[in-house]
Amino acid sequence: MDNLEAIRLFVEAAQLGGLSAAGRKLGLSPAAASARLLKLEASLSTRLFERTTRQLRLTDEGRLYLQHCRQALQALDDARAALSAEKKEIRGKIRLSATSDFGRHVLNPWLDEFTARYPGVVPALLLSDSLSHLIADDVDLLIRFGVPPDSSLIARQLADNHRVLCAAPGYLQRRGTPVHPRQLADFEHIVSGQSGWASEWRLQSEDEMIVFKxxxxxxxxxxxxxxxxQWAIDGHGIALKSIWDIRADLAAGRLVRVMPEWQTAEAPVYALYPRSRYLAPRVRALLDFLRERFEQAGGSNSI
Known part of the structure; x- marks a missing residue:
């Protein structure tokens, strides 16, 4: 038990960047926290932190140990959640990762609705357009467009989705409106994401497919x-965006679709989580809630 509490202290210190802050969170005095960490390092015959007067910095050994400690603590938390599932308790912190636009404009207001329904749940939302590592970032769910090539993840589709060309009405008034992808070269462009797929716009109409680089x-x-x-709204050019990211902008007239008869391939919205992780009741409840909200929103084809 002493070793387990020392591990919890180590993980908190790594997350908070300081031993005193970790001690306060766990109800320990600075002296007790320091002694507990020193005892853990002694038992491992390894220095986990490089200590300075201002902060703690993980050693290479500390980073390796941290990854395994997080997995071990997650397994214990999952076991506790499995027991509480028998009581149908939906409470605790739920950590999500989402792309920046979707997280701010779609997921964030939905999380308010979810926590109003389940007041015992506290959300933590990590916004990143890169594919964050579930274990390294201590995330319960990733919400992403498309399925990454990672067999260790379970992917559950939440909604259909396609990317569409869009621009500000004022920009199109100044520059005109293209009617065919071959005319796109005469306009300014906005690219987000990795330069590979993000800069190749594969546009499909009923009887033609064109790749615009x-x-x-x-x-x-x-x-x-x-x-x-925001650049698109400010009139800096034409962008290729997920329909879910710009739903509100289209409804408010801040953006309009360009060449709506031309679309890209589907990249559905997925919830991703590790095969090895037990889904706590709060995570299962959130998955059900998100499917419900996507259905209520009417799907991407209704815009």
Whole structure:
């Protein structure tokens, strides 16, 4: 038990960046926290932190040990959740990762509804357009467009989705409106994501498919989808965005679809989680809630 509490202290200290803060969270005095950590390091014959007067920095051994400790503590938390499932308790912290635009404009207000329904649940939302590692970031669920090539993850589809071309009405008034993908070269472009797929716009109509390669030397680029959306709203060019990211902007008239008869391939919205992780009642409840909200929203084809 002493070793388990020392491990919890170590994990908290790594997350908070300080031993005193970790001790306060666990109800320990600075002296007791320091002694507990020193005892853990002695039992491992390994230094876990490089200590300075201002902060703790993980050693290489500490980073390796942290990864295994998080998995071990997660397994214990899962076991506790499995027991509470018998009582149907939906409570505790739930950690999600989502792309920046979707997280801010779709998921965030839905989380407010979810926590109103289940007041015992506390959300933690990590926004990143990269594919965050579930274990390293201590995340319960990833919400992403499309399925990553990772066999260790279970993917559950939440909704259909397609990407559409969009621009600000004022921009189109100034520059005109393209009616065919071959005319896109005459306009400014906004690219978000990785330069590979993000700069190749594969557009399909009823009887034709065209690949437009965005000239990156003249395009605005960002790794943040929310910034790309704002650039489009501000009139800096044409962007290719998920319909879910810009639903509210289309409804409010901040953006309009460009060449709506041309669409890209489907990239459905998925919830991703590790095969090895037990789904706590709060996570299962959130999955059910998200499917319900997507159905209520009417799907991407209704826009």
């Amino acid at each position: 965005v000239p990156l030397e003249a395009a605005r680029e960002t790794n943040d989808g929310a910034l790309a959306r």
